[in-house]
Amino acid sequence: MVAMADIRTDDGRVAGEAAVVRMLAPLTLGAAGALDLADDCALIAPGPGCELVLKTDPVAEGVHFLAGDAPEDVAWKALAVNVSDLAAKAARPVAYLLALSFPEAPAEAWLRRFVAGLGEAQASFGCHLLGGDTDRRPGPVTVCVTIMGEVERGRMVRRGTAQPGDVLFVSGTLGDAALGLRLAKDGALAEAWGLAPAEAQHLRRRYARPQPRLALAGALRAHASAAMDISDGLAKDLGRMATASRCAMRIRLAALPLSAAAAKAVAADPAARELTVAAGDDYEVLAAVPPHRAAAYAADALAAGVAVAPVGEAAAGSGILIEGPDGAPLPLARTGWDHF
Amino acid sequence: MVAMADIRTDDGRVAGEAAVVRMLAPLTLGAAGALDLADDCALIAPGPGCELVLKTDPVAEGVHFLAGDAPEDVAWKALAVNVSDLAAKAARPVAYLLALSFPEAPAEAWLRRFVAGLGEAQASFGCHLLGGDTDRRPGPVTVCVTIMGEVERGRMVRRGTAQPGDVLFVSGTLGDAALGLRLAKDGALAEAWGLAPAEAQHLRRRYARPQPRLALAGALRAHASAAMDISDGLAKDLGRMATASRCAMRIRLAALPLSAAAAKAVAADPAARELTVAAGDDYEVLAAVPPHRAAAYAADALAAGVAVAPVGEAAAGSGILIEGPDGAPLPLARTGWDHF
Numbered sequence: 243m244v245a246m247a248d249i250r251t252d253d254g255r256v257a258g259e260a261a262v263v264r265m266l267a268p269l270t271l272g273a274a275g276a277l278d279l280a281d282d283c284a285l286i287a288p289g290p291g292c293e294l295v296l297k298t299d300p301v302a303e304g305v306h307f308l309a310g311d312a313p314e315d316v317a318w319k320a321l322a323v324n325v326s327d328l329a330a331k332a333a334r335p336v337a338y339l340l341a342l343s344f345p346e347a348p349a350e351a352w353l354r355r356f357v358a359g360l361g362e363a364q365a366s367f368g369c370h371l372l373g374g375d376t377d378r379r380p381g382p383v384t385v386c387v388t389i390m391g392e393v394e395r396g397r398m399v400r401r402g403t404a405q406p407g408d409v410l411f412v413s414g415t416l417g418d419a420a421l422g423l424r425l426a427k428d429g430a431l432a433e434a435w436g437l438a439p440a441e442a443q444h445l446r447r448r449y450a451r452p453q454p455r456l457a458l459a460g461a462l463r464a465h466a467s468a469a470m471d472i473s474d475g476l477a478k479d480l481g482r483m484a485t486a487s488r489c490a491m492r493i494r495l496a497a498l499p500l501s502a503a504a505a506k507a508v509a510a511d512p513a514a515r516e517l518t519v520a521a522g523d524d525y526e527v528l529a530a531v532p533p534h535r536a537a538a539y540a541a542d543a544l545a546a547g548v549a550v551a552p553v554g555e556a557a558a559g560s561g562i563l564i565e566g567p568d569g570a571p572l573p574l575a576r577t578g579w580d581h582f
Numbered sequence: 583m584v585a586m587a588d589i590r591t592d593d594g595r596v597a598g599e600a601a602v603v604r605m606l607a608p609l610t611l612g613a614a615g616a617l618d619l620a621d622d623c624a625l626i627a628p629g630p631g632c633e634l635v636l637k638t639d640p641v642a643e644g645v646h647f648l649a650g651d652a653p654e655d656v657a658w659k660a661l662a663v664n665v666s667d668l669a670a671k672a673a674r675p676v677a678y679l680l681a682l683s684f685p686e687a688p689a690e691a692w693l694r695r696f697v698a699g700l701g702e703a704q705a706s707f708g709c710h711l712l713g714g715d716t717d718r719r720p721g722p723v724t725v726c727v728t729i730m731g732e733v734e735r736g737r738m739v740r741r742g743t744a745q746p747g748d749v750l751f752v753s754g755t756l757g758d759a760a761l762g763l764r765l766a767k768d769g770a771l772a773e774a775w776g777l778a779p780a781e782a783q784h785l786r787r788r789y790a791r792p793q794p795r796l797a798l799a800g801a802l803r804a805h806a807s808a809a810m811d812i813s814d815g816l817a818k819d820l821g822r823m824a825t826a827s828r829c830a831m832r833i834r835l836a837a838l839p840l841s842a843a844a845a846k847a848v849a850a851d852p853a854a855r856e857l858t859v860a861a862g863d864d865y866e867v868l869a870a871v872p873p874h875r876a877a878a879y880a881a882d883a884l885a886a887g888v889a890v891a892p893v894g895e896a897a898a899g900s901g902i903l904i905e906g907p908d909g910a911p912l913p914l915a916r917t918g919w920d921h922f
Contacts, residue, residue, distance in 0.1 A: 261817065282667045284636045286634050287628055287735065299681075306716070326624050341640050373637070380644065380722060382719055
């Protein structure tokens, strides 16, 4: 337990870096290599026969989350977007480093809720805080997680190993988070789209609480030629897989899995359909699977609790093609999220 | 080689995240686990019998470096401040992750020089780029390095294991960087302090190009009870070691090693003396060494090319005491750098 009296200033803000560290320290329980956050560095070693899988992907207020978002959700998302990459690589989350930046000392109440959200997320994903850093700088609140996972040596599922003929699968449903973000910014859209409160809530929650598809690890390892998570929109990430795999990829818009809520929104506002292929924050898994393994992949995924849908194929050549409802290639106003 | 034509917009800015990645990719040469920056994650495993030592410490424009600083120096510093922690732990640098944030697409010329500085630094420290992320967000340019080093299992030199009676050593000289920062902000000080151009240049370079004390690894492993790097000022970091080690620490201001340039500045401006104990950016190593090993530690350090000076002792009790020139405890206006 942390004694709050000595870490809070009169205006309710956390007093000093050491106080921030004390609030975070309980998140290291079970991780011996964290050294109770009382050393300069942390220690980690993969298990026998394993190697570490690494990813760092920061989230910043106003870019990856909204200023008014619940601190628990911000924490969840900061960890989840990194764990999602591990999920697509069939790696098990082990530990993470956390670099926090604030333009001014954070309110103690905000930080307490943020720590609670991290605790919930790490318990859900099976990893621990291992170390980190806190500083103050102008600009948005920024949470930079570096995640470390574990995989048997040489068994990480790669991005650039898809083969012509592979069936392309996506997990879950696409576009929910992008629609949820639009709802979060403009509540009146729920009525315009004819959404029931539970449907609107589903979309907003898909934005706020992405669920990394860790349950897919076994099916990916057993069957997939290649996989990656969809974080910047299917079209953009598909293009990345096509480039890395040196082949062409074709998908059918009509085959993309939509939630009931997203289907309603798209029916009411056809322009919103583009969000299912060209907006970020899906955190689903794109996998390329040899045709003779496609049925087994889908069955194993479903047995693990994750629906996967075939949406297209890899082919010899280069580039991507998205076939619209009329069979013609879809022209996209934007192909996905690019920071620049 | 990167073809520049396709990664530069008409106004000389880098076009797209993929273009940034292509410019960084040559820094991964020799690191198979980087997968050419063409996968979602990177891979690493420590050598046989070793574990990984981890640290993340971001630097931001206006906080850790100045807007006008040379891009090569910014890159060097971003890596060096992290490597410095490894040096104090007697760990060997192996690889690093890099998360870059820009408020707008960086100028191609700036990024090219930044990459050159990283290349120079990683060659000097013996590590490779392994992976990372680039994004755009408001606020200062930020470079978040996560460094990974290697150490024989269980042999990392800790912060919290100093013993009463240990002799306290610091490497190199203190206060140079803080004085160099003041010079960088106010060039007229060089004359006020009576510095020759080479002396002023020495101080500015100590600010811009910190030199992690990697050469100390053998001496630390052989002799030190405890060690940490001095990044937030000796007084503050000494307090951290005292707290973690559950003992008291006493140092003598007169024993602190100063460069000739710093000694001149302090003689001309006695108030600047405080910068030698209470300002950041020294990146020297504070070590606690049992008395019967003190001579061997100093000799081994010197043989490795690093001067170390005894500056005080650890004792039973708690807290720190800095003895001023008159033998009385020094009152400090500030005890070191705290972000909040």
